[in-house]
Amino acid sequence: MTKIRAPFEPAPWPRRLRSQEWYGGTSRDNIYHRGWLKNQGYPHDLFDGRPVIGILNTWSDLAPCNGHLRELAEKVKAGVWEAGGFPLEVPVFSASENTYRPTAMMYRNLAAMAVEETIRAQPIDGVVLMVGCDKTTPSLLMGAASVDLPAITVTGGPMLNGWFRNERVGSGTALWQMSEAIKAGTMTQAEFLEAEQAMSRSSGTCNTMGTASTMASMAEALGMALSGNAAIPAVDSRRRVMAQLTGRRIVQMVKDDLKPSDILTREAFENAIRTNGAIGGSTNAVVHLLALAGRVGIDLTLDDWDRLGRDVPTIVNLMPSGKYLMEEFFYAGGLPVVLKRLGEAGMLHKDALTVSGESVWDEVKDVRNWNEDVILPTEKALTAAGGIAVLKGNLAPSGAVLKPSAASPALMVHRGRAVVFEDIDDYKRKINDPDLDIDETCIMVLKNCGPRGYPGMAEVGNMGLPPKVLKKGITDMVRISDARMSGTAYGTVVLHTTPEAAAGGPLAIVRDGDFIELDVPNRRLHLDVAEQEIAARLAAWQNRSARPAGGYAMLYHDHVTGADTGADFDFLRGCRGNAVPKDSH
Template structure:
């Protein structure tokens, strides 16, 4: 999209704090000078907030303190004034009850950090699953010039001469132990190989998916998504991003200029091509809501339906993020989609150039990692949106990670009322279940868990695993890890805790899954469904106080991005009045 830079020089937002000889200006400058900053740094040059999600309790992001130094070097080089600002860091591996519950809190904190402080632009230093969407949501709400720098994926894991994908092999090895084909001590031995360097998951999990989404949206420099965390080129792109944000401030190139309807349509199609995480659905819906783009679940199904999955990465395929980077990373994927006529070539990026200008010279160095369309992992790789009397507002499924034979299936429901019920009963040898059944998990949506945890890829009953069965149809209002796989129906909306039809499913009910026709049907007479819904009463209590109560009362459904209802829309970053 055409973009016209604003004239430079001009008065910047930060000058409302630092310019002039008023008492307030002297107060602000004097306090900053206790860090040894020279007076001429307050002369009107762009002040850039380096919003850093570094945390030692967030292993994916524990190296971002080092990356921040390279970002700051780039800002200094371009004539800017970098200020590093720690922001809420949501760790996927440690936060309870689930990191997803705190994505919105992090976004709210980031938004107010941007709005309330004297900065003219932002570098969003992200890595772990929720840090990318939360910082993008906050930045979109404020609409100051912003650029994403991802921490990058960790190196490949290896165990007994087998390539090990973080997350994906955790699920596989766990099932093998429960099936009796792997010893517990071997599982522990393999543990050391799963996360052997700094960085986020080395599979196409949610972290790498969201890094790819940031690049596909145009909010990161081309090539940002795939560079391994410990590769020197990760530090190079951090420094280049620091340089770039200064010019973005001078040009007044804002998120609202980049995050257009066309940008989101591009991202949805790129997600299909890379076999991206189902979590991208919720996060892109939330980001779109913040910038005022009317994106819906139906858009996901419509736009992704005819896009082939051409990136051969776990959990859908064979390779890991290292091989993806060596093959060329995301740029040749975007180029391929552009040449197929599937993307908006003119969509603007943070570079000031279009997507097509960024990728037209990109090369694919390994056609088994980034496959040609005729050798795609899945001819129709987009996220499937299912609807029916069991999911009136929609549910999602990832075809590239599912079993083709189960895409049309009718089975008897085996119902778990919540995650505790599932854990208590799934290994019971007397459980009335076989591989033809449909496992149903309730009360794990945004209100139910609370927060909507990644428990939708329920482990199979040991009695089924011992038969050599590795997949069953599973349905829930939960999410699943982007590293997971299986014929798993997720995000069923409305959720059970809000009185959706999932809440009234009973053991022995028959459920029909028809992916080609996008149908999810509870085979129970309409009169009986109406009777059950009329008799339903909430079982999930409203928290007594704190953020948990705020979240419960205001969180929207998964079909709307699970954001808080009062955070929708771009509210800008005005400078408020103050006096000392």
């Protein structure tokens, strides 16, 4: 056996690392902390002051998008070892989009809270955030930002293209399309089941520009992931290389004390907002980036989203807005090409720092676009003014959002009669009724599906159309709610209406037969009812959403903020630092 040095000699790092509060000495407490971990067979010299890197892994058998992260973590570990660090894998809360009820969004804040305390309470000097499925990316970024230790993200990557009868099948997007085709009578149930086999043919997240790929792109645009990370397919060997390089990089970040607060600046968020417009990204990015900004003290608002995204052309030709899938996006050059285009157009803060230690412009200035049908020239953009449209008016005093690249141009200015659903159960009861008084000129209104109302703000805003309308060949109608919409979905859908109905917002008092005016170019959402009548209805309004009796649901109900501020918990906003808790042993 190798002789243990005595006294304990720390490694020659530029400063005493945080983990040494646990491991760096010969006291009873130091021996207690080291001794137990040594039962895993770690040699004594691993505790000599080299950085302890927490690999926060959202792998779970019940999170299929992240099902391959256990293998990927081994590549991260290899990179950490190579760079002289001590990697320790830590399982963390993983909210899967396709299994969690009532909705994964309800548990984003719980995951962020758990991740924050996992980092703060343990002997960790820096963290690698291993993420994939929709809510895992924002929750881990939020938690890490609140602790502010060196942190870097590596995503699991998208699935390979799905194919069905020689056509691309976009995960999620095809699901919405085919379920509508069933109701329209243009597709059989047997064909739908056959197509199911083609939707998820490899490990990874959604292969459309849904929320998972959007948030992977947001992490890269913010500077919190290595350049090129967002688009590499999950099963491509280059994804494993990216993981290993990420492991190497976090060790140097600890040495340099490069923290989220150094990277997540206002300029970084502005870069991300413009990037979201250019890629046709999910509306879910709005609530996640607003919440993340709140963790680092950046005063980001819905008005910033509208102002910064208004003139950004959508140049990434991916479903649900366009034609292709993430696999083609990667082959075309991925997000670095988009960032270069933004820089060339004067829409990028080029000096924004990234986890590489270089500026974003230094990372992307020399990349090339290998397929201009996937990453389009500006003059061929899907939407000349992409971004996220933020609507305001007497129906949404604090704002609502709409994704222009996924909407029907003919419906962007529309006045229609409201057909109201009081909640999602009311919608399900009525929507297939042939006697429902609705046609394609109407506006569908869904209430009580916001953060408090659902609870959790579910992705039900893209309400399926009634069969009687679908059978006419109509595929889109104006829909308004306080809910969210899946990033893989599409349509002229107004979302995140605030204040939400369950908080007494004007949405709560809309009635069947009221007329609503939508004017996206002028950013207006108006309930065409006299002000006195609106005031009288609000005065008579009674809250139908009951406060949960206890547990996390009650905590969520009592402390969740509105969608316009990110639907975070009021007590989690801000950075609480990484002070070492007192040792009670």
